[in-house]
Amino acid sequence: xxxxxxxxxxxxxxxxxxxxxxxxxxxxxxxxxxxxxxxxxxxxxxxxxxxxxxxxxxxxxxxxxxxxxxxxxxxxxxxxxxxxxxxxxxxxxxxxxxxxxxxxxxxxxxxxxxxxxxxxxxxxxxxxxxxxxxxxxxxxxxxxxxxxxxxxxxxxxxxxxxxxxxxxxxxxxxxxxxxxxxxxxxxxxxxxxxxxxxxxxxxxxxxxxxxxxxxxxxxxxxxxxxxxxxxxxxxxxxxxxxxxxxxxxxxxxxxxxxxxxxxxxxxxxxxxxxxxxxxxxxxxxxxxxxxxxxxxxxxxxxxxxxxxxxxxxxxxxxxxxxxxxxxxxxxxxxxxxxxxxxxxxxxxxxxxxxxxxxxxxxxxxxxxxxxxxxxxxxxxxxxxxxxxx
Numbered sequence: 001x002x003x004x005x006x007x008x009x010x011x012x013x014x015x016x017x018x019x020x021x022x023x024x025x026x027x028x029x030x031x032x033x034x035x036x037x038x039x040x041x042x043x044x045x046x047x048x049x050x051x052x053x054x055x056x057x058x059x060x061x062x063x064x065x066x067x068x069x070x071x072x073x074x075x076x077x078x079x080x081x082x083x084x085x086x087x088x089x090x091x092x093x094x095x096x097x098x099x100x101x102x103x104x105x106x107x108x109x110x111x112x113x114x115x116x117x118x119x120x121x122x123x124x125x126x127x128x129x130x131x132x133x134x135x136x137x138x139x140x141x142x143x144x145x146x147x148x149x150x151x152x153x154x155x156x157x158x159x160x161x162x163x164x165x166x167x168x169x170x171x172x173x174x175x176x177x178x179x180x181x182x183x184x185x186x187x188x189x190x191x192x193x194x195x196x197x198x199x200x201x202x203x204x205x206x207x208x209x210x211x212x213x214x215x216x217x218x219x220x221x222x223x224x225x226x227x228x229x230x231x232x233x234x235x236x237x238x239x240x241x242x243x244x245x246x247x248x249x250x251x252x253x254x255x256x257x258x259x260x261x262x263x264x265x266x267x268x269x270x271x272x273x274x275x276x277x278x279x280x281x282x283x284x285x286x287x288x289x290x291x292x293x294x295x296x297x298x299x300x301x302x303x304x305x306x307x308x309x310x311x312x313x314x315x316x317x318x319x320x321x322x323x324x325x326x327x328x329x330x331x332x333x334x335x336x337x338x339x340x341x342x343x344x345x346x347x348x349x350x351x352x353x354x355x356x357x358x359x360x361x362x363x364x365x366x367x368x369x370x371x372x373x374x375x376x377x378x379x380x381x382x383x384x385x386x387x388x389x
Contacts, residue, residue, distance in 0.1 A: 055080055081106060129154050233257075258283055323348055349374055 026033040032052040051058045057078040077084040083104040103110040109126040125132040130153040151158040228235040234255040254261040260281040319326040325346040331339045339359075345352040351372040357365045368381040 025035075032050075034050045036048045048061045049059070055078075058076070060075040062074075074087045075085070081104075084102070086099070086101040088099045101110075101112045107126075107128055110124070112123040123132075123134045130151070132149075132151045134149040149158075149160045225238045226236070235253070237252040251264045252262070261279070263278040315330045315332070317326075317328045323346075326344070328341075328343045330341045340355070340357050342355045343353070351370075353370045354368070356367045359365060366381065369379070371378040
């Protein structure tokens with residue numbers, strides 16, 4: 001045959017238009033084509049073809065069933081340094097059950113597998129020292145069940161996993177980044193903005209930050225903890241909050257150099273405060289202050305300004321319960337020396353005030369008392385000096 005050489009041709013035909021087997025091999029210049037076909041009436045069982053043209057090689061195999069139904073299709077293409085392999089299994093109605101592909105070009109390798117309606121999809125890309133792997137599982141209707149991704153580039157590692165449910169609902173999300181610094185992030189979210197658990201750890205040089213939070217729908221927070229370390233500074237805070245602005249417990253500790261600051265607070269709904277404490281330590285100096293307020297018309301305030309090498313500078317307290325008011329203030333100097341002490345009690349129409357000034361060693365300079373009851377006023381003052389022998 002002019003312009004082309006036919007090496008081999010095989011054909012077997014059965015009456016009724018049914019072709020059982022057909023084989024053909026062609027050579028034309030640098031081009032080689034081999035094809036095999038097996039046909040049963042009305043449907044195609046198997047088709048294979050290999051084409052070589054210059055440096056390009058293409059192999060394809062296909063198995064087809066009548067009515068456009070394709071069971072399996074595989075293809076390999078080699079062109080220069082590039083290799084592409086693909087396999088596909090298709091079912092009628094446009095539905096694809098499985099599709100896999102591998103591409104190699106230079107130092108870059110890309111592998112991808114996909115199962116559609118879409119049930120599972122995985123992909124791996126290698127380019128130099130960079131590796132990227134991703135897997136995704138999807139169900140029809142836009143619903144995503146699971147998605148995971150890992151990226152490796154030199155010393156940099158990033159892992160990300162996510163699990164989604166339809167309607168924007170997220171069940172679990174995790175992320176981890178390693179690159180000189182370490183960052184871990186975990187989150188679990190339920191539909192409607194409701195967050196069940198969130199944890200985060202960030203390490204960057206000397207900086208460490210850990211954060212944990214548990215949140216329930218409607219702005220209700222059950223537990224929140226945080227720890228931040230930056231250089232010589234450490235900050236820890238814990239908080240527990242219940243819906244409606246109600247706070248059960250809040251604690252915080254800050255350490256910076258030789259300074260330590262601790263504060264705790266407990267609050268109950270309706271503006272009722274049960275306990276509030278604070279402690280500050282800086283060098284040899286300690287400062288403590290506590291406050292307790294109770295609802296229902298009763299107010300109790302307690303303030304104390306402390307403490308420098310055993311010296312208490314000032315302490316004040318106020319208690320209001322019903323119509324009764326009690327205020328007391330005290331100022332103390334180290335060594336047991338008391339400079340001033342005052343107290344005022346109001347109960348009904350009765351007022352009682354007392355002040356006392358004391359000097360160390362048992363020496364009392366002045367003591368005054370005033371009592372007002374109805375229209376009656378009683379004042380008494382006394383001063384004396386103790387004698388030491």
